[in-house]
Amino acid sequence: MRENKEGMDYGLRIMAEVLKAEHLHWGYFPDKKFKGEEMTLTGLKEAQLDYTKHLFMFIPDTVQSILDVGAGLGKTAYLLTNNGYQVSCLSNDKYQQTKINEKYPAIPVIKNKFEDSRLGQTFDLILMSESVQYLNWPQTLYKLEEVLKPGGFLLTSDYFRKADSSFYKTCKVRESFEIATKNKFDLIKEEDITDNILPTLDFAMYGFNNYILPAANIVSELICNSTPPVVKCLANIFLRKQLQKAQYYIWGHTPEKFDREKFKQEMYYVIQLWSRK
Numbered sequence: 030m031r032e033n034k035e036g037m038d039y040g041l042r043i044m045a046e047v048l049k050a051e052h053l054h055w056g057y058f059p060d061k062k063f064k065g066e067e068m069t070l071t072g073l074k075e076a077q078l079d080y081t082k083h084l085f086m087f088i089p090d091t092v093q094s095i096l097d098v099g100a101g102l103g104k105t106a107y108l109l110t111n112n113g114y115q116v117s118c119l120s121n122d123k124y125q126q127t128k129i130n131e132k133y134p135a136i137p138v139i140k141n142k143f144e145d146s147r148l149g150q151t152f153d154l155i156l157m158s159e160s161v162q163y164l165n166w167p168q169t170l171y172k173l174e175e176v177l178k179p180g181g182f183l184l185t186s187d188y189f190r191k192a193d194s195s196f197y198k199t200c201k202v203r204e205s206f207e208i209a210t211k212n213k214f215d216l217i218k219e220e221d222i223t224d225n226i227l228p229t230l231d232f233a234m235y236g237f238n239n240y241i242l243p244a245a246n247i248v249s250e251l252i253c254n255s256t257p258p259v260v261k262c263l264a265n266i267f268l269r270k271q272l273q274k275a276q277y278y279i280w281g282h283t284p285e286k287f288d289r290e291k292f293k294q295e296m297y298y299v300i301q302l303w304s305r306k
């Protein structure tokens with residue numbers, strides 16, 4: 030569920046409003062031990078804070094100014110500001126922009142797609158925490174040249190496909206991403222954190238199987254039993270595609286995405302620090 034024509038990503042908004050998350054990334058579990066049924070929302074929020082702190086360890090000592098591209102709800106920018114950096118946020122999402130303005134009025138927020146932005150300033154480091162997967166990559170590299178100071182850094186943290194398969198098909202294939210990026214940047218540090226994010230998938234699977242699926246089954250039964258046959262017939266004719274799509278997302282596609290073994294087999298989650306050539 031990505032950005033629509035209203036300029037809002039409803040999937041990310043659900044994370045913010047239903048889960049009350051302050052970060053929109055998957056978190057990081059240092060000891061990799063949590064099991065889905067043992068985890069709580071508080072545990073997930075702690076993991077999100079641990080991820081953010083872990084990411085900060087990759088920031089080189091010389092960095093003073095940071096642009097957080099795909100800044101989510103602004104919590105990362107706020108924590109960076111508390112650590113003494115000058116931070117600006119950029120997001121293409123109007124809901125997120127409003128939330129950042131309300132919560133952190135002192136932090137500048139630009140609402141735009143990064144690829145189309147005209148910032149008129151440069152930064153020591155561009156941070157992309159789980160936003161690489163949304164960006165048009167060759168185009169983004171040119172924009173990075175425009176907004177990064179000479180000798181500046183790009184810090185990326187995201188999940189990538191190992192090959193061009195349909196699993197998480199909106200994510201970039203790691204190899205193509207790296208080949209393109211290496212035209213403009215040198216890779217100076219990286220860490221594969223796939224194992225450290227898997228408990229989030231377990232938690233999502235547990236929540237899905239125990240709460241979302243039973244609720245969806247009840248609602249679908251209720252609709253089925255209370256809808257007059259003529260309306261069912263019309264819905265089948267006029268809404269067939271939408272109904273099939275909803276069915277596929279709830280009962281097929283989503284549980285597959287939370288399968289930790291499949292994720293491990295098909296994906297990498299990697300933090301990479303790049304320096305501008």
Ligand SMILES: C[S@@+](CC[C@H](N)C(=O)[O-])C[C@H]1O[C@@H](n2cnc3c(N)ncnc32)[C@H](O)[C@@H]1O
Nearest residue numbers: 052053054099100101121122142143158160163
């Ligand atoms: C998964 S969220 C990650 C948010 C935040 N970085 C975090 O770690 O919590 C992805 C972010 O990228 C933003 N985004 C998506 N496409 C974008 C684009 N073309 N330009 C700038 N931001 C974009 C989304 O609105 C969202 O803020």
